[in-house]
Amino acid sequence: MTATATAPASTLPSPPKQTGYLYGLDALRVAGAVIIAYTHLGQWITGKKKHWPVGDFINDVTAPLHIRADLDFIGVALFLMVSGVVTTKVSFREQPLDFLKRRAIRIMPPLWVALVISFLIVSTGLVKEMASVDAATLPQLLSNMWFGVYFVPGNLILLPVVWTLLIQMIYFVYASCTIPLLRRWPWLPSALAAAIISVTTSLLPQVVSGTLRTVVAFIPMIFIGQLISLAHSKKIRFDVAMLLGAIHLMLFIRADLVSKGLFRAGGGYEICLLIMVGVVLICMTANGPIARSAWIKTLSKRTYSVYLMHMPVSYIVMTLLDKVIGTSWAALVAFVAIALASELFYRLVEGPLDRWLGKRSRREHVADTRGKMA
Amino acid sequence: MPDQPVEPRHGPPSAIAVARATGIVMVVYSYLFGLWPDRHGLRFELVVEAREWVNRPLGIGEDFGPLGLMLLLLASGYAATARPSNLLGRVVRVYLPVLVSAIVASGLVALGSEVMSNAAGVRPSATGMLWDVIMTAHLVPGGAPLLALGWVLCVELFSCLAGALTIALGGHAAWAVPLGQLAVVGGLVLVGEPAGHLALIISYLPIAVIGQLLGSYHAKRAPGWALLLLGFTAWGLIAWAEKSFAQLDGWWYPLAACYAVLYFTTTSRMTLTTWSRLVTGWLAARTRWLLVFTGTVGWAVVDVATDALPFLLAAVLATAAVVLASELGLRASALLANRHRQEVAA
Numbered sequence: 001m002t003a004t005a006t007a008p009a010s011t012l013p014s015p016p017k018q019t020g021y022l023y024g025l026d027a028l029r030v031a032g033a034v035i036i037a038y039t040h041l042g043q044w045i046t047g048k049k050k051h052w053p054v055g056d057f058i059n060d061v062t063a064p065l066h067i068r069a070d071l072d073f074i075g076v077a078l079f080l081m082v083s084g085v086v087t088t089k090v091s092f093r094e095q096p097l098d099f100l101k102r103r104a105i106r107i108m109p110p111l112w113v114a115l116v117i118s119f120l121i122v123s124t125g126l127v128k129e130m131a132s133v134d135a136a137t138l139p140q141l142l143s144n145m146w147f148g149v150y151f152v153p154g155n156l157i158l159l160p161v162v163w164t165l166l167i168q169m170i171y172f173v174y175a176s177c178t179i180p181l182l183r184r185w186p187w188l189p190s191a192l193a194a195a196i197i198s199v200t201t202s203l204l205p206q207v208v209s210g211t212l213r214t215v216v217a218f219i220p221m222i223f224i225g226q227l228i229s230l231a232h233s234k235k236i237r238f239d240v241a242m243l244l245g246a247i248h249l250m251l252f253i254r255a256d257l258v259s260k261g262l263f264r265a266g267g268g269y270e271i272c273l274l275i276m277v278g279v280v281l282i283c284m285t286a287n288g289p290i291a292r293s294a295w296i297k298t299l300s301k302r303t304y305s306v307y308l309m310h311m312p313v314s315y316i317v318m319t320l321l322d323k324v325i326g327t328s329w330a331a332l333v334a335f336v337a338i339a340l341a342s343e344l345f346y347r348l349v350e351g352p353l354d355r356w357l358g359k360r361s362r363r364e365h366v367a368d369t370r371g372k373m374a
Numbered sequence: 375m376p377d378q379p380v381e382p383r384h385g386p387p388s389a390i391a392v393a394r395a396t397g398i399v400m401v402v403y404s405y406l407f408g409l410w411p412d413r414h415g416l417r418f419e420l421v422v423e424a425r426e427w428v429n430r431p432l433g434i435g436e437d438f439g440p441l442g443l444m445l446l447l448l449a450s451g452y453a454a455t456a457r458p459s460n461l462l463g464r465v466v467r468v469y470l471p472v473l474v475s476a477i478v479a480s481g482l483v484a485l486g487s488e489v490m491s492n493a494a495g496v497r498p499s500a501t502g503m504l505w506d507v508i509m510t511a512h513l514v515p516g517g518a519p520l521l522a523l524g525w526v527l528c529v530e531l532f533s534c535l536a537g538a539l540t541i542a543l544g545g546h547a548a549w550a551v552p553l554g555q556l557a558v559v560g561g562l563v564l565v566g567e568p569a570g571h572l573a574l575i576i577s578y579l580p581i582a583v584i585g586q587l588l589g590s591y592h593a594k595r596a597p598g599w600a601l602l603l604l605g606f607t608a609w610g611l612i613a614w615a616e617k618s619f620a621q622l623d624g625w626w627y628p629l630a631a632c633y634a635v636l637y638f639t640t641t642s643r644m645t646l647t648t649w650s651r652l653v654t655g656w657l658a659a660r661t662r663w664l665l666v667f668t669g670t671v672g673w674a675v676v677d678v679a680t681d682a683l684p685f686l687l688a689a690v691l692a693t694a695a696v697v698l699a700s701e702l703g704l705r706a707s708a709l710l711a712n713r714h715r716q717e718v719a720a
Contacts, residue, residue: 064612064613064616064617064626064628064629065628065629065632066433066626066629238644239647239650250427250428253427253428253431253432254427256431257426257427257431267431270431270432270433271431271432271433271629274432274633275632275633275636278633278636278637278639278640279636281636281640282636282639282640282643285643
């Protein structure tokens with residue numbers, strides 16, 4: 001089945017005609033970042049057996065959906081799926097190595113800075129809910145910087161959100177290797193991945209809840225994003241995308257059913273994922289005033305900064321202020337602190353990196369054009 | 375997403391057809407392949423595996439049955455308000471299957487066959503059949519309906535009338551009529567646990583209202599934010615009913631409603647292949663007949679066939695019988711409609 005042979009018989013809606021830019025994805029990214037920050041803040045509060053009106057209200061409203069408390073996992077599902085959608089689009093215009101380099105440059109340097117900041121905060125001993133003080137050593141920091149913490153027994157995690165970046169990086173490596181396949185047979189990389197995930201899940205001992213098992217359990221979400229992107233851009237038929245998407249969903253369900261110690265108690269992971277698949281499908285093509293607003297555009301650029309900064313910043317604020325001004329006010333201050341820290345992080349780290357990448361890309365483009373003309 | 379109307383809107387027929395086709399397949403599977411073996415102490419491995427791997431993890435209860443019914447009601451609510459149509463014709467299309475299947479069910483029970491009646495040991499009587507025919511068997515406390523799924527068409531009929539009222543009144547009716555229905559539902563939930571099947575009707579009417587709201591949004595009859603607000607209110611009422619009525623506790627209807635709305639909204643934005651359009655269109659045209667005959671003809675055929683055949687074959691045979699009966703019902707009703715038109719023209 002080739003790209004040309006798979007004329008879309010039934011397809012998702014086409015992108016806006018003017019630019020093809022999916023404004024809805026920006027809105028989804030912002031929603032994902034806010035939800036993840038809220039979830040971790042909520043978990044800090046419930047971890048202390050405390051309550052706050054906002055959290056109680058949201059938990060009461062969402063209880064009939066039987067999703068996880070504090071909107072847990074919703075942000076992760078959104079982020080991973082949106083990542084699959086976006087990177088699949090660019091993988092059709094970037095060379096494999098360039099694709100991988102760009103993703104690595106966008107992810108790794110900000111992660112290193114965030115880990116250094118986390119290292120400093122953890123070493124104060126004020127954020128035990130995030131990481132043990134023992135994790136604040138130079139060898140542990142270096143291990144965290146290269147995801148070694150997830151592979152070397154006994155190593156301690158400095159920044160708990162990093163596991164999703166590891167999954168993304170593994171996906172990017174796979175995606176870059178399969179770009180030639182993707183361009184010729186767009187359905188093949190996700191089908192091949194499903195087979196690899198299935199075999200890996202079968203071969204790994206069920207009691208093992210190590211990193212590899214975590215990766216194969218959660219990586220199907222990015223492939224669902226890839227399939228959404230391929231169906232949307234009419235590279236594969238909608239029914240083919242739905243079939244492969246269902247297989248990846250089943251692999252996710254299987255991982256939950258056969259794994260021990262990998263998924264937290266309480267269930268609801270599959271429900272969150274299925275609801276979020278619907279939300280992404282509906283919202284990704286949103287093109288209204290909210291999705292196109294300058295606010296969403298600005299905030300969407302800062303989502304990675306929020307992702308990296310929210311936990312150390314909010315946890316230290318909560319530790320320092322909870323007993324002084326009460327949980328609700330402390331949570332409010334924590335949100336403001338997250339916003340300020342993320343803005344600072346974006347301006348000092350992510351923004352300059354983005355600009356450097358942009359300049360580099362333009363230089364390469366010019367060099368390419370000259371080369372072709374010569 | 376009322377404030378994000380980005381894509382060209384496809385006509386309602388494809389959206390309605392997909393929802394109805396999916397919904398009715400779920401209903402037939404749920405009642406013939408899922409419920410029948412449960413009620414008769416059989417273990418059907420295919421269904422058991424599906425429950426283990428799909429239904430339980432995703433929170434879709436009763437073998438997709440409620441989700442299927444919600445899709446049907448969502449589609450009917452949408453159809454009622456998306457564009458004007460002949461009300462009398464629509465009412466006849468909803469009511470005729472009820473009338474015919476009530477007679478068929480009475481006949482089957484009189485012959486000693488089993489039908490999917492919720493009340494055990496139901497015996498046909500002139501009064502009992504009359505309750506079914508006037509669609510009140512599920513509303514009367516202590517009523518013993520022969521048509522176990524007749525209440526679904528009762529909700530659909532009500533939704534059709536509400537949709538027609540919305541279109542006829544125009545203006546603010548796009549939000550006022552749904553609001554009125556939701557107020558009635560809210561009032562009934564407030565009163566307390568109802569007897570009989572009224573709890574089901576109270577719980578499912580809001581989903582038909584959400585369909586009406588989606589139809590009004592499609593026809594641009596009211597601002598998106600108002601319809602969205604009413605949609606959330608409708609969902610809230612489903613959740614409230616679940617919490618308030620002990621007989622609905624544990625069925626997870628709010629989650630099924632969420633899935634139904636997401637599915638309907640997603641599929642309403644896609645175009646279909648000729649082949650898919652044919653299949654969904656064929657199923658959609660027969661939905662109401664398939665619905666009423668599943669619990670009557672289908673149930674009776676499985677009951678008889680399992681004496682001679684393995685359950686899977688019996689259930690497949692029953693499905694074929696339901697399809698055949700539905701085809702006959704549809705063709706007969708089309709014939710009657712044609713004759714009526716000719717008489718009117720003459």
